[in-house]
Amino acid sequence: MREIFYRMLIRGILLAFAANILLMAQGDPEAAKMKNPVASTPESLAAGQQLYQRHCASCHGKNGQGGSGNDLIPPAPNLIDAEWKHGSTDGEIFKVIKEGVPPELNMEPWGDRIKDPDIWNIVNYIRSLAKK
Numbered sequence: 001m002r003e004i005f006y007r008m009l010i011r012g013i014l015l016a017f018a019a020n021i022l023l024m025a026q027g028d029p030e031a032a033k034m035k036n037p038v039a040s041t042p043e044s045l046a047a048g049q050q051l052y053q054r055h056c057a058s059c060h061g062k063n064g065q066g067g068s069g070n071d072l073i074p075p076a077p078n079l080i081d082a083e084w085k086h087g088s089t090d091g092e093i094f095k096v097i098k099e100g101v102p103p104e105l106n107m108e109p110w111g112d113r114i115k116d117p118d119i120w121n122i123v124n125y126i127r128s129l130a131k132k
């Protein structure tokens with residue numbers, strides 16, 4: 001009797017873990033609804049490129065291919081493949097850049113240093129990299 005109880009308890013805990021991982025991989029439904037207000041014009045891409053190369057390339061790579069990380073920071077993910085741990089829509093990517101990825105904040109929030117329209121420019125630029 002006792003053994004069955006423990007088995008059910010462990011199964012419950014495992015299920016809760018699995019559900020949590022699924023939820024995390026789903027990104028952010030609220031942010032996903034956000035529409036990108038900045039058209040992907042040559043001007044937007046040029047502005048995005050400048051900011052990306054200055055602030056992001058050191059970790060995510062010059063071409064968005066991802067980085068190897070170091071003792072302090074885990075590898076920064078590839079931004080030009082189809083895999084998006086925190087959501088693949090423009091709105092979700094915007095939110096990750098603006099607010100960072102809590103709780104570790106290895107991906108730090110940039111909202112205090114980069115204005116919203118410029119964050120959208122970076123989103124547009126990342127998209128353009130992925131298409132090449």
Ligand code: HEC
Binds near residue numbers: 079093106
């Ligand atoms: C100090 C290194 C570092 C810098 C600088 C940095 N990032 Fe990140 N970034 C990370 C790490 C590490 C992660 C993974 C975070 C996690 O999943 O916990 C990440 C995650 C992301 C993600 C989510 C990727 C996914 O798969 O969902 C995006 C988008 C992103 N970064 C964009 C940017 C942009 C744009 C900039 C520049 C404004 C930038 N990052 C600057 C380290 C960095």
